[in-house]
Amino acid sequence: MSITTLTEKGARMADEPGPGDLEALVPAAWGEVFRRVPREFFIPDAVHAGPMGDEPSYWVDRTEDPERWRAAVYADTTLLTQIADGEVGLSEDTVRTGAPSSSSTAPSLVGEFLDLLDPYPGDRVLEVGTGTGWTAALLSERLGADSVTSVEVDERVSKSAAGHLEISGHRPRLVVGDGLAGFPDGAPYDRVHVTCAVREVPLAWVEQTRPGGVIVAPWSPVQVRGHKLRLTATGDRAIGRLHGGTAFMMARSQRPGYASLEEAPRESEARLDPMRVTSAGPGLELVVVALLPRVVVNGLGEGSRVGLHDPVTGAYALAIRPEDGGAAEVTEYGPRDLWSEMEAAYLAWVGLGEPELERFGLTVDAEGQQVWLDQPRNRVR
Incomplete structure (x- = not known):
């Protein structure tokens, strides 16, 4: 290959979307971490892309259109990787025939949850929902792989994530199981990072979090769209508030089913x-x-x-x-x-005076979830 050709290729690659493009989408404290962990290592060749905002979703296949695939990977886009719990293969023809069951979340949402998590150096993190493995890699890059345990309910998804993590050079502890039960063998944790929505916050997460530790999760108690929830553990309970809306796939064991x-x-x-x-x-x-x-x-x-x-x-x-x-x-x-x-x-x-959402909070303890207004002692009964 000539020097001229190499120069042309380098200039073209500099103009292509890449990890650096994600820095503008995430909080500044996480920008460098996102740059060092290329999302492309964790994305299959064929996915269904759902951009944030009002843009329509679309199918993209790396083998057919590598430039569009790469653009989707480094855009603020959720990339669907599995439907119907893997019982139906994902393709352009089947993408709408089964409920979404695994994905790579849009980078801005990943950044928002990691910012709420705010792990300190040396913190031990339990992640619930390994998915493609990208967020486990981001946490490993920030804290060291020995500090990260990631639990995935779907063995096939976990195996795929392990391959992605091997390629990226990150080796957190991967566990196959129901993440709603946490992973007691690694407790206590300083942070619990949840990548699936829950209607009810499991007491197991509270019990496995060190006092003063933080649990961050998508909380969807009554409908598909839910809230970013941040709780602080106090020993026998966890207390916190909501931090804006969001929408994630429901944890499999908490899906509401049909009437x-x-x-x-x-x-x-x-x-x-x-x-x-x-x-x-x-x-x-x-x-x-x-x-x-x-x-x-x-x-x-x-x-x-x-x-x-x-x-x-x-x-x-x-x-x-x-x-x-x-x-x-x-x-x-x-x-x-x-x-x-x-x-x-x-x-x-x-x-109650038609209070706004921001005035409410949540306590999770052995009695379950308790909603309160303004202060934890003002429980809504």
């Missing part, structure tokens, strides 16, 4: 207009968490209908506001009167 609609439905009219619920401030969600435990809600924040589902009892309710106004129609199944409970939760939120 059973086999029995005869109960029909009624709603006392409360569902649009009062859907148009309420986001603080209503935290009151719903406190007063309607386990219930999954669809419709908060939009539309003229609200659906509720209790995955434990199978109870289900749907309230629909007629287009021309008037009393909403309610259809319910199962042992709970979920719409009546939702009406009560809405009125309780109003009775």
